[in-house]
Structures are given as structure tokens and as C-alpha cells.
Amino acid sequence: MIDFEIPDEIRMVRDTVARFVEEQLIPLEQEVEFIEENIPADTWRGLRTQLRELGLLNLARPVSEGGAGFGQRDMAVVHEAQARSLFGGDLWRDSGVPEMLQRFPAAQLDKFAAKAERDELYSCFCLTDPTSGSDPSSMRTSFVRDGDRYILNGRKIFISGAHKADYAIVYAREAGTSGREGINTFLVDTAEPGFTAQVIPTMGRPSSVSSDACEVLLEDCMTPESCRLTDAGSGWGQAQNTLGGIRFAMGARSVALASRCLEMALDYSKQRSTFGELISNRQSVQNMLADSYTEINATRLLTYYGAWKQDQGRDARQEISMVKIMATEMLGKVADRAIQIHGGMGLTKALPLEHIYRNARVDRIVDGPNEVHRWVIARNLLRDGIPPVN
Numbered sequence: 470m471i472d473f474e475i476p477d478e479i480r481m482v483r484d485t486v487a488r489f490v491e492e493q494l495i496p497l498e499q500e501v502e503f504i505e506e507n508i509p510a511d512t513w514r515g516l517r518t519q520l521r522e523l524g525l526l527n528l529a530r531p532v533s534e535g536g537a538g539f540g541q542r543d544m545a546v547v548h549e550a551q552a553r554s555l556f557g558g559d560l561w562r563d564s565g566v567p568e569m570l571q572r573f574p575a576a577q578l579d580k581f582a583a584k585a586e587r588d589e590l591y592s593c594f595c596l597t598d599p600t601s602g603s604d605p606s607s608m609r610t611s612f613v614r615d616g617d618r619y620i621l622n623g624r625k626i627f628i629s630g631a632h633k634a635d636y637a638i639v640y641a642r643e644a645g646t647s648g649r650e651g652i653n654t655f656l657v658d659t660a661e662p663g664f665t666a667q668v669i670p671t672m673g674r675p676s677s678v679s680s681d682a683c684e685v686l687l688e689d690c691m692t693p694e695s696c697r698l699t700d701a702g703s704g705w706g707q708a709q710n711t712l713g714g715i716r717f718a719m720g721a722r723s724v725a726l727a728s729r730c731l732e733m734a735l736d737y738s739k740q741r742s743t744f745g746e747l748i749s750n751r752q753s754v755q756n757m758l759a760d761s762y763t764e765i766n767a768t769r770l771l772t773y774y775g776a777w778k779q780d781q782g783r784d785a786r787q788e789i790s791m792v793k794i795m796a797t798e799m800l801g802k803v804a805d806r807a808i809q810i811h812g813g814m815g816l817t818k819a820l821p822l823e824h825i826y827r828n829a830r831v832d833r834i835v836d837g838p839n840e841v842h843r844w845v846i847a848r849n850l851l852r853d854g855i856p857p858v859n
């Protein structure tokens with residue numbers, strides 16, 4: 470039975486986040502984001518402190534690890550409130566997974582624990598090789614075992630935030646293997662001599678100011694035996710699980726930003742007159758508003774449904790791909806219509822619309838190009854047929 474009822478405690482968290490975003494973050498955007506600068510470090514620290522005091526950080530982390538234990542559906546509700554601000558992704562970033570960091574030897578562990586304590590710990594996710602973006606199973610980055618450590622060699626590309634990261638989650642294959650089987654996951658201290666990262670300037674920015682895409686070189690980069698995160702051959706499945714959750718967050722973020730675009734378009738259409746008539750009275754403008762509202766709501770429902778299904782422990786892989794396609798294309802269309810309704814004003818940097826539009830274009834490629842998700846959906850349909858709705 471599909472359950473869209475949002476529990477009261479989740480509504481309360483969502484409303485608190487929404488207030489924080491409206492009162493603290495949206496006003497800050499005008500000063501900072503539209504001119505593509507970072508939030509000043511002091512302001513950033515102050516905002517993070519407030520979030521911590523309000524109990525609004527690490528909501529998805531298990532209760533046993535100091536989090537709130539929110540499931541995917543509850544997180545989708547909260548993500549929507551966070552992502553209304555262009556700063557949402559950056560401010561709510563997770564400051565490291567304590568259990569994972571325990572794998573580092575004592576000296577590194579102390580360093581990371583101290584940075585986590587100061588809320589200055591950053592990580593990056595290194596899956597994509599230059600030769601294998603859509604198809605990571607053909608990656609070339611490799612590892613060999615050398616006594617009680619592993620040695621990694623290869624090149625990663627478009628790794629968000631690698632230049633700022635303290636540690637990296639790196640996917641590599643056992644030297645001499647091919648396909649999915651030999652892929653494993655490692656934790657790597659980015660201060661190791663064999664790890665270098667350089668920013669690749671790209672259109673727009675992923676979701677946050679600390680997420681510039683980077684090229685990463687691994688040249689005889691060493692990591693201790695304890696930093697191997699997966700058993701032989703399970704790295705592939707682990708990567709797919711990580712990306713699944715990211716796509717529901719992407720669905721919620723797209724809904725949030727598209728809703729903001731639609732609100733702006735509605736307001737503007739009721740103020741702007743041409744040829745002696747408000748543009749909100751024109752059928753072609755009304756069509757753009759109605760289509761946007763319809764698509765936003767459809768995306769929200771699909772996101773909640775897929776996230777809820779995953780929470781039930783059911784196979785939500787088709788929904789994950791459908792959300793990725795629908796959300797990213799919906800946001801592009803809604804932002805495009807909002808710009809059209811604003812005319813020339815929509816293109817200025819005084820409004821967030823052009824920024825949202827540029828970033829929406831990026832989303833159709835990152836986390837798997839939409840064509841690849843369409844291919845996966847069709848392949849499953851052709852093999853298994855259409856499952857019953859339940």
C-alpha cells in the first residue's frame with residue numbers, strides 16, 4: 470500500500486528547515502551566490518553552528534551514530550526544504566562518516582577526528598575514470614596489494630570537491646581483472662604524496678560551492694590494508710547503493726528549485742503588463758505556468774514513491790532511474806519557462822533563474838546521463854515486462 474502521509478515529526482523538521490532557509494539563506498544569496506563567490510568562512514561557520522544547535526545536521530545517519538535515522542522518504546521531504554536555497558547542498562553536507570573513518574590508522578584518525586570536531590572535514594567520491602563515465606565497470610584505475618597496504622594508480626575525472634577533500638572514497642579494480650568483479654572501494658588520505666587534484670572549470674556548478682569538478686591523479690598512492698572498504702568484488706554494488714540515495718535527493722532538489730522558479734514566474738506575470746494587459750492574462754503564459762505546476766507535482770510524487778519503496782526494502786531501481794530523468798528534465802523546462810516569462814530580466818544575474826537554469830543542464834549528465842537511465846529502464850521492461858502497481 471503506497472503511503473504518502475508525512476508524519477508530524479518530519480513535518481516539524483521540514484518546517485524548521487524551511488524557516489531557516491527563508492530567514493537566513495535566501496537573503497544571503499543576493500550578496501554572495503549570484504556573483505559566484507563563496508560564502509565567507511565566518512558566515513559559513515556561524516550558519517553550521519546554528520544548524521547543529523537546532524539538531525538539523527546528519528538527519529539520515531543512524532540513531533546509534535548520533536543521527537536522526539531518517540529514511541529515504543523522510544529525507545526527500547527535508548531535502549526539498551533545504552534545496553530551496555542555492556546554498557542548501559553545501560550547508561547540509563555530511564561532515565564524514567565516523568564508522569568509516571575508524572579504518573584509518575591512529576595518527577590519521579586523530580587528524581580526521583580533530584577536523585570533524587571543528588566541522589572542517591571534507592570528502593570526495595572518486596568513481597569516474599576518463600575512459601569510463603557512464604560505464605564505470607570498464608574503469609582502468611587499479612590497485613595491487615603490497616604487504617599490509619594497497620598501491621593505487623590511475624586517473625579520475627570530474628570528481629566534485631576533490632581539491633578540498635581530506636579523504637577520498639576511491640573505486641579501483643584489482644590489476645589484471647576486467648568487468649565488475651575486480652572493483653573495490655578504498656579510503657584514501659588525500660595528503661598522501663601520490664594523490665593530486667586540480668579543478669576543471671565547467672559550466673554551472675554541481676550543487677554547492679565546495680563541489681567544483683576536479684581531475685584526480687593517483688600515482689603509486691598508498692593506503693593501509695584497513696582502508697579497503699569492500700570485500701573482493703563488492704565495490705560495484707556498493708557504488709550503486711550510494712548513487713541510489715543521491716538520486717532521490719536530486720529529485721527533491723529539482724522540485725524545490727523548480728517550485729521557486731514557478732513562484733517567481735507567477736508573481737512576475739501578475740505585475741508585468743504589455744500591450745495594456747497583464748501577461749498573466751495571456752493563454753500562452755498560463756500554459757507555461759500550468760505545465761510547470763503539473764510537472765513539479767508529478768516529480769514530487771514519483772520521488773516520494775521511489776524513496777518510500779526503497780525504505781520498504783523493495784527493489785526501487787526502476788524508480789531511481791525514472792526520478793533521475795524526470796526530475797532533471799523537469800527542472801530544466803520549468804527554469805526555462807520562468808526565464809521566458811521574465812523576458813530580459815530572467816537573464817540577469819540580479820535573479821537566481823539563470824543560475825538555476827545553468828546548473829539544471831549539468832544535472833542531465835552527472836550521476837549517469839539520462840540516456841543511460843532510459844536504456845536501463847527499457848532493458849528491464851523488455852526483460853521483465855510491466856510490474857503491477859502496488
Ligand SMILES: Cc1cc2nc3c(=O)[nH]c(=O)nc-3n(C[C@H](O)[C@H](O)[C@H](O)COP(=O)(O)OP(=O)(O)OC[C@H]3O[C@@H](n4cnc5c(N)ncnc54)[C@H](O)[C@@H]3O)c2cc1C
Pocket residue numbers: 594595596597599600601602603604626627628629630671674675682831834835836837838840841844
Ligand atoms: C560537474 C560534474 C561533477 C561530477 N562529479 C562526480 C563525482 O563527484 N564523482 C564521480 O565519480 N563522477 C562525477 N562526475 C562524472 C559524471 O558522473 C559523468 O560525467 C557521467 O557519468 C557521464 O560520463 P561521461 O562524462 O564519461 O560521458 P560518456 O560516458 O562518455 O557518455 C557521453 C554521452 O553518450 C551517451 N551515452 C553513453 N552511454 C549511453 C548508452 N548506454 N545509451 C545511450 N546513450 C549513451 C549519453 O548521451 C552521454 O551523455 C561529475 C561530472 C560533472 C560534469
